Amino acid sequence: MDNIKESLRNVAVFGQGFVGLPLSLSFAMRGCNVYGVDVVENLVKDINKGITHHKEAFEGRTIQEILKEQLEEKRYRATTDGVLALKECNNIVVTVGIPIINGQHDLTDLVECTRLIGKNLKREDLVVIRSTVIPGTTEEILLPILEEESGMKAGIDFYLAYSSERIAEGKAFEEFAYMPTVVAGVNEESAKRAKELLEIVCKTDVLIASSIKVVETAKVFENVQRDVNIAMVQEFARFTEALGINIFEVIKVANTHKRVNLLVPGPGVGGYCIPNAYHYLEPKAKELGVNLDILKLSREKNAKLPEIMVNIMEKLLRGAGKTIEGAKIGVLGIAMKDYSNDDRISPPIEIIKILRKKGAKVLAYDPAVVTEYPFKVNSLEEAIKDAEGIMVLAKQKEFEDIKIDDIIGSLQKGAVIFDTKNLFEGFKDVLRDAGIIYKTI
Ligand SMILES: NC(=O)c1ccc[n+]([C@@H]2O[C@H](COP(=O)([O-])OP(=O)(O)OC[C@H]3O[C@@H](n4cnc5c(N)ncnc54)[C@H](O)[C@@H]3O)[C@@H](O)[C@H]2O)c1
Incomplete structure (x- = not known):
């Protein structure tokens, strides 16, 4: 020192x-x-x-x-x-x-x-x-x-x-x-x-x-490759969903290969770094006349993820005989990623905006995020009481202690849980036995 x-x-x-x-x-x-x-x-x-x-x-x-x-x-x-x-x-x-x-x-x-x-x-x-x-x-x-x-x-x-x-x-x-x-x-x-x-x-x-340009460019590439990787695993998730197998398990298995590094799909790509990365490359690429089609498509696909998540939730609710309009939905996690207080460019916030636009009554709980929102509440109980649906959108440490019986006891009959974080995967049979429709990403 x-x-x-x-x-x-x-x-x-x-x-x-x-x-x-x-x-x-x-x-x-x-x-x-x-x-x-x-x-x-x-x-x-x-x-x-x-x-x-x-x-x-x-x-x-x-x-x-x-x-x-x-x-x-x-x-x-x-x-x-x-x-x-x-x-x-x-x-x-x-x-x-x-x-x-x-x-x-x-x-x-x-x-x-x-x-x-x-x-x-x-x-x-x-x-x-x-x-x-x-x-x-x-x-x-x-x-x-x-x-x-x-x-x-x-x-x-x-x-x-x-x-x-x-x-x-x-x-x-x-x-x-x-x-x-x-x-x-x-x-x-x-x-x-x-x-x-x-x-x-x-x-x-x-x-x-x-040179400085090498370091500047390498940094942006580092972030863009994560964006593209996430766009890819989202497509993988749609495939495994149709096939009836769990994407998280498939990724775990694939990643045992020493030269494979698949990221995990979530409800979107958030924060200051990854969603911005393509937009740091684009102006220079235009100036240089370079085509970035794959990168552009990945960004566009990832930007649409919140909408896709809401569509999945809507379909789940419909399957349970409910409509999104007027549905009471409890959201767990509004940070842009797990275990974070950062809610900049946060997919959960985007998802909540779309849900509200479609007429859902959303109450969201995230103990780490300090920003005030009209839909934010201060406890898990408030968020999920009498809810017809739950969306798990970001993990926080406090969520690890949630008792599954408390969830089951709070929800309305025939409620649905869309768990984009695999938080309750270990309880899926208990949830299904309780008449709850449970789905991971
Ligand atoms: N957050 C991350 O994990 C991360 C990781 C790697 C790289 N980066 C990069 O690091 C940089 C900072 O990111 P961040 O997440 O800390 O952003 P941030 O928004 O949290 O912090 C930036 C700070 O700069 C301040 N600021 C604005 N104008 C200023 C000025 N003229 N003089 C002094 N301060 C000023 C802002 O008020 C803000 O507090 C960005 O370029 C980001 O892309 C961030």
Whole structure:
């Protein structure tokens, strides 16, 4: 902890979201002095009070415990004052994202953040971009802004590098430390300096690639291949359904092959990373005149999954002599993936919107998600009481203790359960004996 080079000790991390906060704390835990910069005042206030809703942990301690410790040790503080952070720090890490709105990317946040950094850049500063970007962004858009605003030359007066962020939410601390990290710089010295900085947190390989575009592109490919894999297993799920066998078992069997890695189908593809990935490739592909038909189709198919899930539910209800209009449906899980508090681009939310549009009365329970919704309730009992149907859309730890008798006792006679997460698969016979129609994905 104490053998950190003096030039690497002060770190400013721009963006204090799902990536930026745990990354800042990772640097602080290793002895750096870290400013976590964000533009959202309430977020900064909460963080400085030790409040975060992220479900991260490291070596047996929760992110809340780590945050409190680092605030007390004064190695970390959040701020909206980017200028102050840039004055105090010569290592600058950017984790500000590029949102996709209706298929179009919006660079405003990233550009504004880069402009501020450029305006306040000092000689010898190191800037490392860790946001996921459209290949080419760092050198074609961000570098000119930094040079123009600072009046300095990248690679000579200051150092500029790109390092892809590969963590999965929920495993952030561990993956910052033990996932191989890739970096490239505008020149060799930039890459070398960025590698030294990243090695404070990354305890496994920090690999230097030949160019920034290679790292930017590899990151987007990593995410797109998951999107395509999921589109494929969704088709597999429709096939196994027609064949009358369980998709999760088939995937488990197929994955015993050492060179096969099928992902599991769910109610959709959510979060900030995978649904956005295709839209980061598309603009560059258009510019280059490259066809991405398979990737495009996979994205379109995955975007339609919430609608398909509702159609399946509607069919199940019909089979039970019920209509979706007016049906009381309890939803378990509204996070974009299992064991997460993240409800950005969340398929369960999309599904609920469609259900409501079709006239269903939806009550949803997810103990991890803090966002308020008109359909959200605070207990499982409220969600499922007298329900005619249940949809399980995301798993949370609390759901593992659910007693199947409580479910059976709460539901209306002849209710249906569409379990996209295989949560109650072990009880399928009990459910069927109780007259409940039970279906996995
Ligand atoms: N969430 C993940 O698991 C994950 C994994 C790998 C890569 N990424 C990538 O990392 C980046 C960040 O993702 P995230 O999930 O942390 O997003 P996030 O939305 O949780 O965090 C981004 C933060 O940046 C802040 N911000 C916006 N403009 C700013 C500015 N000008 N200055 C300072 N802060 C500003 C926002 O207020 C927000 O809090 C994205 O590019 C994403 O694609 C995310």
